[in-house]
Amino acid sequence: MVCITGSNGKTTTTSLIYHIFKSAGLNVGLAGNIGNSLALQVATEQHDYYVIELSSFQLDNMYNFRANIAVLMNITPDHLDRYDHCMQKYVDAKFRITQNQTPEDAFIFWNDDPIIKRELDKHGLRAHLYPFAAVKEDGAIAYVEDGEVEINEPIAFNMEQEELALHGTHNLYNSLAAGISANLAGIRKEYIRKALSDFKGVEHRLEKVATVRGVSFINDSKATNVNSCWYALQSMTGKTVLILGGK
Structure with a gap:
């Protein structure tokens, strides 16, 4: 069971891990908050691996x-109306993903998240x-150095950052987490590299819709909190016009 949660990035990371496992020829199921029932798959299908997106609601x-x-x-304020507007209750819900783990299991997390x-x-x-970070730093086992993605545990892995299919700092984190997960599953390096470089992305998440008269239109309508919107804007490299709504 590979289980993914976070305030932002969990769907993309879940989809990317599934893509790597599937591309490597593993018998893998995709389930959880991403829309597929884990219980139904366990009852009707026989997969060797399951990649599961978990929301705080499910973790509760x-x-x-x-x-x-x-x-x-990562953990940033979200869904606080469900948690009596108490951030600690939301944090505790997210950390439930680690309960029942043993020393034989793995916990992958963003090393620079203060919470x-x-x-x-x-x-x-x-x-x-297995902490990961954008750059080499104390404690991190995966990072980027001199334009190269480095994963040092459990097996040394590297590839050029420019070869990653997903761009932007937030997507670097998604790729690092997915790469570590695949590494832990024993997937061969060449399969990990190929899958990280040919992943097509997820709908409504920095999805390139069209280019009209030199203007690129990008659908990021799943950016429903401040942090996810900020990360998307940070990844833009040219003049940007932001259209947003909601309350």
């Missing part, structure tokens, strides 16, 4: 479930830790 009702590989992308770093010692983590 997780008691005996165990993630062999747990991925926590995650603050909470690490509070949750009795037993799994092996």
Whole structure:
């Protein structure tokens, strides 16, 4: 079970991990918040691996479930109306992805998220830790150095950052988390490189719709909180016009 959560990036990361596993020829199911029932697949299909997107709502009702590989992308304020407008309750819900893990399991997380770093010692983590970061820094086992993606554990892996299909800092994090997950699953390096370079992305998430008279139109309508919108804008390289709404 490879389980992914986070305030932002979980659907893209889930889809990317599934793409890598599928491209490597593994018998893998895709389930959870992404729209496919895990229970139905377990009852009617026989997969060797499951890649599961988990929202905080789903994690709230997780008691005996165990993630062999747990991925926590980030934690920023979201859905606080469900948690009595208490950020700590939301944080605790996200960290439920690590409960029931053993020393044989893996916990992958963003090393520079201040909330995650603050909470690490509070949750009795037993799994092996695999932190990732944008650049080489203390503690991180995956990062970019001199334009090259480096994953140092459990098996050394590298590829040129410019070869990644997904662009922008936030998508670098998604690619690093997916690469570590595939590495832990024992997928061969050449399959990981190819899948990270030919992934087509996810609808409504920095989705390139069309280019008209030199103007590129990008659909990022799934950016429903401040942080996800900020990351999308940060990834733009030219003059940008933002159209947004909501309340």
